[in-house]
Amino acid sequence: MVLQELVLEDFRNYAHLGLRSISGTMVFFGENAQGKTNLLESIYLLARGSSHRAGADAEMVRWDRPSFLVRGVFAAASRTVEIEVSYSEQKGKSVLVNGIPRRQSEGLAPQVRVVLFVPDDLQLVKGAGSLRRRFLDQEISQVDPTYAFDLSRYTKVLSQRNSLLRAGASPADPSVEVWTEQLVDHGGRLYQKRLRALKKIAPVARGVHSRFAPGEDLDVLYRPSVPLRGDEAISQVEEAFRRRLRERANLERQKAVTLVGPHRDDIVFSLNGMDARQYASQGQQRSIVVSVKVSEIEFLRQETGDLPVLLLDDILSELDASRRHRLLEAVSTDVQVFLTCTDHAPFRPVLPTKTEYYRVQGGEVEMVAGG
Ligand SMILES: Nc1ncnc2c1ncn2[C@@H]1O[C@H](COP(=O)(O)OP(=O)(O)OP(=O)(O)O)[C@@H](O)[C@H]1O
Numbered sequence: 001m002v003l004q005e006l007v008l009e010d011f012r013n014y015a016h017l018g019l020r021s022i023s024g025t026m027v028f029f030g031e032n033a034q035g036k037t038n039l040l041e042s043i044y045l046l047a048r049g050s051s052h053r054a055g056a057d058a059e060m061v062r063w064d065r066p067s068f069l070v071r072g073v074f075a076a077a078s079r080t081v082e083i084e085v086s087y088s089e090q091k092g093k094s095v096l097v098n099g100i101p102r103r104q105s106e107g108l109a110p111q112v113r114v115v116l117f118v119p120d121d122l123q124l125v126k127g128a129g130s131l132r133r134r135f136l137d138q139e140i141s142q143v144d145p146t147y148a149f150d151l152s153r154y155t156k157v158l159s160q161r162n163s164l165l166r167a168g169a170s171p172a173d174p175s176v177e178v179w180t181e182q183l184v185d186h187g188g189r190l191y192q193k194r195l196r197a198l199k200k201i202a203p204v205a206r207g208v209h210s211r212f213a214p215g216e217d218l219d220v221l222y223r224p225s226v227p228l229r230g231d232e233a234i235s236q237v238e239e240a241f242r243r244r245l246r247e248r249a250n251l252e253r254q255k256a257v258t259l260v261g262p263h264r265d266d267i268v269f270s271l272n273g274m275d276a277r278q279y280a281s282q283g284q285q286r287s288i289v290v291s292v293k294v295s296e297i298e299f300l301r302q303e304t305g306d307l308p309v310l311l312l313d314d315i316l317s318e319l320d321a322s323r324r325h326r327l328l329e330a331v332s333t334d335v336q337v338f339l340t341c342t343d344h345a346p347f348r349p350v351l352p353t354k355t356e357y358y359r360v361q362g363g364e365v366e367m368v369a370g371g
């Protein structure tokens with residue numbers, strides 16, 4: 001999958017941007033606060049329908065303007081997809097795919113896929129569990145549209161249930177049980193899909209990592225707050241979830257919060273059988289993250305038959321030369337990469353010769369011959 005054309009109108013600090021006839025690796029370089037991340041954000045928005053960093057769509061409208069528009073043309077092996085995302089205060093957000101309006105609500109099939117790698121991702125191994133859950137959620141959402149739907153319903157149900165518990169209700173109260181049933185319904189499907197996805201992701205990550213770090217055996221394991229093996233039928237998953245909730249009912253009443261479910265689970269990265277969070281060195285943890293990110297590309301290719309677009313925001317400068325090398329070498333030359341940096345000189349030797357270099361300055365982008 002290749003982004004061939006990108007047009008921005010009043011998006012963040014861009015009044016107008018038009019990039020046409022693009023294909024290979026593109027480097028966007030420039031000083032801080034010039035619009036490099038904004039540009040990657042716009043591509044992410046086309047693929048996912050929402051920003052990776054904006055809390056609200058309105059944030060992305062250029063200051064003092066009424067609306068923004070982002071349009072991209074993506075080419076896959078056998079098809080071309082034009083996606084347009086626009087937002088205005090009066091009309092809200094609208095998404096057009098090949099000119100046809102899409103409703104964001106339930107299970108909108110993703111048309112194009114991106115893998116985003118930002119410095120925050122380097123915390124994946126040792127940072128908060130929410131980072132690891134989000135990693136898994138995003139990966140599954142890109143291949144399974146109904147997953148995102150269940151996840152958003154689950155999150156709403158969870159907050160309803162929590163607010164009743166906070167107000168002093170007991171998990172056994174009928175008013176809470178209504179939400180418990182919905183929690184189990186959406187959560188059961190999330191469990192099943194997470195466990196299945198991880199069974200596919202783990203070997204891919206292990207394969208990538210063994211190429212990087214021979215002798216280091218990486219495993220990615222799911223640690224559910226409900227005892228599950230991973231091969232249960234949905235009814236068994238639901239029953240196990242219900243049972244665990246019942247077992248924790250007293251504690252939930254004391255703590256006034258939902259203690260069991262996909263929102264409480266974690267992913268464990270292990271190296272040679274040891275939890276990498278506790279035992280791996282900083283450098284090993286970073287290497288794991290690079291392997292996991294590369295495996296995300298491979299996972300999406302396996303699941304969809306197409307390569308995603310890779311967005312690297314300021315990541316090369318965060319990695320030492322050898323990890324940078326590993327990352328770029330592991331990425332097939334068929335993957336289109338958009339990368340940002342303040343100075344590209346150190347990376348030039350490891351970038352493909354056909355790479356195009358663009359200077360970003362004050363919301364304007366200018367191609368620079370030979371960098
Ligand atoms: N809605 C908006 N309208 C206009 N400008 C905005 C808007 N949102 C953000 N900006 C501005 O965009 C500028 C560039 O942001 P961006 O995050 O893309 O910078 P960057 O080039 O990635 O910088 P860095 O190297 O520090 O990461 C910031 O100065 C910010 O003030």
Ligand SMILES: [Mg+2]
Pocket residue numbers: 036037038313314
């Ligand atoms: Mg930036």
